Amino acid sequence: MVNTEDFSKRLIQMMDYYEISAALLAEKIEVQRSSISHILSGRNKPSLDFVLKILKTFPEVELYWLLNGIGKFPKHSKIIESAPTLFSTVEKDITVKEIPKRIISQEKIEGDIERIVIFYKDGTFKNYNS
Template sequence: MINSTEFAQRLQKIMELYQLTASAFAESVGVQRSAISHILSGRNKPSLDFVLKILEAYPDVELYWLLNGKGPGPVKESNEETADLFNSSTTPQPPVNKESYDSEDKITHSTPNGNSRKILKVVVFYDDHTFEEISK
């Protein structure tokens, strides 16, 4: 029999390891967000289907560890290459002339075609899969 409290703690460890919120974890596994919430709070016990979806989405998670807490837990490999949208380039870039960026007096403020445009909203995305909207 699965101890729901301990299972919830192991589920929390998986989410922390992959730096996922409950919502992002639910999406990655393919279940409702409420299912994660109910299991973490102890309201519901995990179903077989739920456990199988976790194992399918996260193959490094061992079934025996997930159910009983015995055996090796999941370990995120440090040599794992992850795509970083901001640090990788898909096309070769020409070398940058550093001198052109060092001079502040070359910076001018202009509006193309004389149109005055204003920023209405800025959206900031964080690495924990959350975002913040800043509106004027």
């Protein structure tokens, strides 16, 4: 059984992560605004249809996390990175939030990019050649 109060807390956490309001959430998952309001206030429990619409619209949300708090939010993507040693690799957990949302500098760069190197604090790196 889903704890309505905890579900609404997780729903708020999800809305904060995506930086959307309750009205925008209702629009995105195609439900009435009052449905969101009633779930957030604890008046109504979420229906299966409501939960499925969230999962379909927001793929980073895990079912078990949303329903009972088990698991992680957002889902993590595992990426194998080359380590500086010859024969080893390091796994890194990357979340969607770690990817910059906007360009830091609007200054135009002239010329072609030859390569990009990303250095991690643990000494690993990833090399991208054009």
